Amino acid sequence: MPRIAFTPQLRRLLGELPDFDASALVLREALAQAFAAQPRLRSYVLDDQGHVRANVAIFVDGRRLQDRVTLSDALRPDSVVHVLQALSGG
Amino acid sequence: MSLNAWVATRKGLFEIAHRGSSAGWQIAGHSFVGDPVSMVLPGSDHGQFDGRMFAALNLGHFGVKLQASDDEGKTWRELPAPAYPSQPEGAEGPAWKLMQIWSLARSPAALWAGTLPGGLFKSVDGGESWALVESLWQRPERLGWFGGGYDAPGIHSICPHPNQPGELLLGISCGGVWHSADEGASWALRAKGMRADFMPPGQQEQENIQDPHRIARCEAAPEVLWCQHHNGIWRSSDNGLSWQELKAPLSSFGFAVAAHPLDPLTAWFVPAVKDERRIPVDGALVVNRSRDGGQTWQTLRTGLPQQHCYDLVYRHGLAVDENGQHLLMGSTTGGLWASDDGGDSWSTVSLNLPPIYAVQFG
Numbered sequence: 001m002p003r004i005a006f007t008p009q010l011r012r013l014l015g016e017l018p019d020f021d022a023s024a025l026v027l028r029e030a031l032a033q034a035f036a037a038q039p040r041l042r043s044y045v046l047d048d049q050g051h052v053r054a055n056v057a058i059f060v061d062g063r064r065l066q067d068r069v070t071l072s073d074a075l076r077p078d079s080v081v082h083v084l085q086a087l088s089g090g
Numbered sequence: 091m092s093l094n095a096w097v098a099t100r101k102g103l104f105e106i107a108h109r110g111s112s113a114g115w116q117i118a119g120h121s122f123v124g125d126p127v128s129m130v131l132p133g134s135d136h137g138q139f140d141g142r143m144f145a146a147l148n149l150g151h152f153g154v155k156l157q158a159s160d161d162e163g164k165t166w167r168e169l170p171a172p173a174y175p176s177q178p179e180g181a182e183g184p185a186w187k188l189m190q191i192w193s194l195a196r197s198p199a200a201l202w203a204g205t206l207p208g209g210l211f212k213s214v215d216g217g218e219s220w221a222l223v224e225s226l227w228q229r230p231e232r233l234g235w236f237g238g239g240y241d242a243p244g245i246h247s248i249c250p251h252p253n254q255p256g257e258l259l260l261g262i263s264c265g266g267v268w269h270s271a272d273e274g275a276s277w278a279l280r281a282k283g284m285r286a287d288f289m290p291p292g293q294q295e296q297e298n299i300q301d302p303h304r305i306a307r308c309e310a311a312p313e314v315l316w317c318q319h320h321n322g323i324w325r326s327s328d329n330g331l332s333w334q335e336l337k338a339p340l341s342s343f344g345f346a347v348a349a350h351p352l353d354p355l356t357a358w359f360v361p362a363v364k365d366e367r368r369i370p371v372d373g374a375l376v377v378n379r380s381r382d383g384g385q386t387w388q389t390l391r392t393g394l395p396q397q398h399c400y401d402l403v404y405r406h407g408l409a410v411d412e413n414g415q416h417l418l419m420g421s422t423t424g425g426l427w428a429s430d431d432g433g434d435s436w437s438t439v440s441l442n443l444p445p446i447y448a449v450q451f452g
Contacts, residue, residue: 013152040168044152048174048187055151085151 002030002079009085014040027060027081028071045083057086093411095418095451097426098127101444103145105163115428115439121163125149129406131194132452133162139216146191154188158217172203172211172220183233184208184242195248198255199273204245208235208265212274223274231298238263238301238320246405247305251312259315259330261305266297267330283333287321303345304405311354318347318359325384336384340371346408353414355383358433360403360419368402375399377419379433393436394427401425406448420446
């Protein structure tokens with residue numbers, strides 16, 4: 001199942017945040033599963049409109065996220081997703 | 091004498107304490123170390139959830155967060171931040187995304203948050219949940235607002251009326267002055283008399299595009315409002331129905347204003363060179379004070395840097411205590427000064443703080 005790893009910076013703000021094993025094969029749904037497990041996490045990654053925050057970077061199997069608006073990027077069962085802070089955020 | 095105050099900065103929230111004239115102000119605490127704190131609202135002696143304190147964070151990567159403390163800033167917990175509703179397809183104007191909490195205020199029945207890009211939010215449960223005030227957001231005039239200091243318009247001043255529950259006045263850069271008499275259910279412009287030199291001829295008197303940098307109300311005489319505007323200084327003695335322009339020494343340009351809470355004739359301003367330079371006039375930091383409603387002024391310099399000073403005091407960087415005696419002034423380059431005598435003389439609290447966004451007694 002796809003695994004989602006979050007930047008350690010988020011632990012300072014949210015506490016313990018282990019890698020999350022999702023079952024969905026679309027990024028939007030996989031992240032929704034992670035948010036269900038840790039509800040506060042959602043507003044750190046997505047903005048009011050559900051888009052990826054301007055200064056959050058997401059990589060799927062090492063490739064930068066293609067769809068920051070609807071998060072439609074497909075995942076494989078063995079995908080690894082990294083949710084990181086973009087350097088543009090200062 | 092014992093006073094407390096809060097300093098919201100680019101690198102956290104500082105608590106400062108004044109334990110008597112000899113000791114002066116000292117830094118007593120530091121929360122959210124390293125995180126930008128755009129606004130702070132200390133607890134109050136009255137009103138709903140009166141003891142609860144709020145701090146608005148603006149994390150560079152992870153967005154705007156709202157923190158609350160029920161023990162005067164010793165411990166904090168995160169509350170849901172205001173959030174804009176789903177943006178309709180094709181909606182004009184700035185994106186419906188919270189960029190910053192620029193103002194926080196308490197009225198008898200509610201908490202209010204003014205934001206960039208121009209939405210006002212209301213909470214009736216002590217900040218546990220927030221709702222966009224649609225009656226203002228849906229006004230057609232909103233699409234005529236534009237950014238002043240930021241790319242998007244923002245609500246920086248929220249002035250509840252202490253004697254009229256449900257009455258509220260807002261200052262918006264650049265969206266004029268708005269008034270509600272019914273707890274935000276309906277709104278009307280109240281910027282008559284202001285002038286916007288930054289607009290083309292024929293549009294300078296329009297109320298909806300005025301740039302009031304900051305509005306402060308006299309608590310004891312709440313019909314009196316003072317405004318530091320992009321184009322000068324204005325005062326109203328009829329709760330914003332009309333505004334009269336005043337001329338201050340050195341420069342009438344600036345960002346901050348503090349209104350004496352007991353004396354409707356007294357207010358303080360911090361002049362700067364208008365308007366692209368935005369530095370103290372002649373590199374000397376001063377405060378302009380009027381004690382007669384703006385007819386005459388004193389330019390106060392004692393204790394403030396008078397050579398090669400380039401500190402700018404931003405909208406929320408000047409505060410006065412509930413007696414009108416103590417003042418605090420914080421700058422964009424991290425200078426913090428205090429006065430115990432109504433501005434006649436000043437002492438340095440620190441010259442090494444992070445850029446200061448807001449100072450608040452409480």
